[in-house]
Amino acid sequence: MSKILVVDDEPDISELISLHMMREGHECLCITNGLEVMPSALNEQPDLIVLDLMLPGLDGLSSFKRLRADSRTRSIPVIMLTAKTQTTDRINGLELGADDYLTKPFSPRELALRITAILRRTKKVTHVSEVKTGEFLLDRKNMKFFYKGQPIDLTTTEFKLLAVLMENTAAVHTRAELLREVWGYSDDVATRTLDTHIKRLREKLGDAGKHVVTVRGTGYQFSMEAPAVAVAA
Amino acid sequence: MSKILVVDDEPDISELISLHMMREGHECLCITNGLEVMPSALNEQPDLIVLDLMLPGLDGLSSFKRLRADSRTRSIPVIMLTAKTQTTDRINGLELGADDYLTKPFSPRELALRITAILRRTKKVTHVSEVKTGEFLLDRKNMKFFYKGQPIDLTTTEFKLLAVLMENTAAVHTRAELLREVWGYSDDVATRTLDTHIKRLREKLGDAGKHVVTVRGTGYQFSMEAPAVAVAA
DNA sequence: CCCCACAGTGACGAATGTGTCACATGGGAA
DNA sequence: TTCCCATGTGACACATTCGTCACTGTGGGG
Numbered sequence: 001m002s003k004i005l006v007v008d009d010e011p012d013i014s015e016l017i018s019l020h021m022m023r024e025g026h027e028c029l030c031i032t033n034g035l036e037v038m039p040s041a042l043n044e045q046p047d048l049i050v051l052d053l054m055l056p057g058l059d060g061l062s063s064f065k066r067l068r069a070d071s072r073t074r075s076i077p078v079i080m081l082t083a084k085t086q087t088t089d090r091i092n093g094l095e096l097g098a099d100d101y102l103t104k105p106f107s108p109r110e111l112a113l114r115i116t117a118i119l120r121r122t123k124k125v126t127h128v129s130e131v132k133t134g135e136f137l138l139d140r141k142n143m144k145f146f147y148k149g150q151p152i153d154l155t156t157t158e159f160k161l162l163a164v165l166m167e168n169t170a171a172v173h174t175r176a177e178l179l180r181e182v183w184g185y186s187d188d189v190a191t192r193t194l195d196t197h198i199k200r201l202r203e204k205l206g207d208a209g210k211h212v213v214t215v216r217g218t219g220y221q222f223s224m225e226a227p228a229v230a231v232a233a
Numbered sequence: 234m235s236k237i238l239v240v241d242d243e244p245d246i247s248e249l250i251s252l253h254m255m256r257e258g259h260e261c262l263c264i265t266n267g268l269e270v271m272p273s274a275l276n277e278q279p280d281l282i283v284l285d286l287m288l289p290g291l292d293g294l295s296s297f298k299r300l301r302a303d304s305r306t307r308s309i310p311v312i313m314l315t316a317k318t319q320t321t322d323r324i325n326g327l328e329l330g331a332d333d334y335l336t337k338p339f340s341p342r343e344l345a346l347r348i349t350a351i352l353r354r355t356k357k358v359t360h361v362s363e364v365k366t367g368e369f370l371l372d373r374k375n376m377k378f379f380y381k382g383q384p385i386d387l388t389t390t391e392f393k394l395l396a397v398l399m400e401n402t403a404a405v406h407t408r409a410e411l412l413r414e415v416w417g418y419s420d421d422v423a424t425r426t427l428d429t430h431i432k433r434l435r436e437k438l439g440d441a442g443k444h445v446v447t448v449r450g451t452g453y454q455f456s457m458e459a460p461a462v463a464v465a466a
Numbered sequence: 467c468c469c470c471a472c473a474g475t476g477a478c479g480a481a482t483g484t485g486t487c488a489c490a491t492g493g494g495a496a
Numbered sequence: 497t498t499c500c501c502a503t504g505t506g507a508c509a510c511a512t513t514c515g516t517c518a519c520t521g522t523g524g525g526g
Binding site for chain 1: 301331350373376389
Binding site for chain 4: 192195196198199202214216217
């Protein structure tokens with residue numbers, strides 16, 4: 001899950017973006033005044049900033065320049081939004097070092113995808129040999145999974161599968177995605193191999209296996225939350 | 234300087250892009266047929282690919298899928314070009330994992346800036362999961378070893394062994410150390426397993442196997458230098 | 467030059483990992 | 497409620513990987 005800071009004057013737009021981001025499993029903060037950009041960025045350390053150029057207080061371009069002037073915020077990716085459509089304006093934003101640039105009106109779905117595309121590239125940096133997430137720990141060096149300190153040996157395939165699932169615990173990973181990432185299948189192949197490996201993974205993980213959640217009709221997800229349990233009334 | 238592969242049917246466009254890229258200090262390769270995409274990407278290992286969707290031979294979307302299906306090309310950023318302007322099409326490209334998407338007609342300057350924006354981000358990352366040392370490359374994610382661009386599949390044990398050896402190419406790794414690091418043996422065990430795996434590793438590595446050097450009485454070392462060769466007088 | 471301990475090699479059987487299939491199960495739409 | 501289809505499950509055959517061992521090759525001290 002990533003934290004996204006949205007800076008836009010129009011509440012409609014902010015809300016729309018917010019909604020779509022949350023659907024993708026991102027946390028979303030919204031502010032409307034250009035003067036709040038730097039303080040918010042410093043406080044919240046967002047993973048990405050969506051910045052409208054038309055802002056009260058301090059205009060977007062100036063806000064952007066300030067972000068880039070400070071080493072603490074310099075590396076945060078920025079996607080600019082604007083109502084202007086002429087090419088010269090688009091270039092202006094990119095030239096300054098924006099990571100992307102969208103003109104209104106835009107499809108919120110497209111924005112979501114562009115955000116995903118950028119995060120996909122920048123998130124990788126966190127790729128240490130151990131991924132720690134709560135009581136789960138993925139030891140890339142020894143291809144082991146630790147649950148509450150207990151080590152569990154995994155085979156190569158099992159490990160790759162779990163690694164993909166744990167890379168983003170907010171997202172549901174489609175069957176096609178998993179088959180591509182783990183097995184390298186390019187086109188949709190009808191195979192039960194994935195199912196079998198999910199089963200083996202769940203078996204090996206024991207209690208932790210409960211966190212490998214089926215999303216019927218779509219794929220699988222590694223859920224950090226305690227999985228829902230049917231409770232008697 | 235980065236190497237960019239441009240895949241476009243129209244020579245005008247290719248030339249235009251080429252010109253602008255060279256002005257930015259990038260090397261530029263142009264091809265026109267979709268079928269050449271994979272071979273070129275494998276041979277040239279470009280830093281970024283500009284891909285037109287309308288191509289003879291094999292259409293751009295299929296070419297893109299192939300790029301993403303192969304671990305050797307999966308991580309190369311791709312910017313898609315297309316004449317279509319509807320949002321649904323733009324999303325299609327991004328959804329598949331393209332890093333950016335431009336619709337014709339576009340400003341070559343904007344393309345250049347988008348390329349710069351993406352390279353700026355990806356250059357830093359340089360895949361932590363890959364250890365690059367000269368013409369040798371260890372792909373931790375896919376458990377592969379690349380020698381002069383050629384991929385070599387390794388088994389789990391082989392990979393671990395090679396990883397330990399390559400972690401420090403200056404040091405000689407003792408048998409005890411290797412048995413501990415790779416096999417987890419704590420005390421000195423008399424076993425020929427290590428020898429056998431060294432043999433298998435050398436076989437698989439082919440030419441690169443020469444760099445796995447025996448240090449008699451002590452252990453093994455991965456030597457970056459071209460191994461000494463007995464030369465007749 | 468002669469040893470011989472250490473390293474290389476090929477072969478083999480056992481263990482493990484993997485993909486596929488047939489059948490069981492169960493969620494949810496009609 | 498019924499039915500269908502996506503998913504779960506157990507079994508199996510095949511492929512890969514692994515460790516061991518016996519034998520061979522060899523470097524360097526004596």
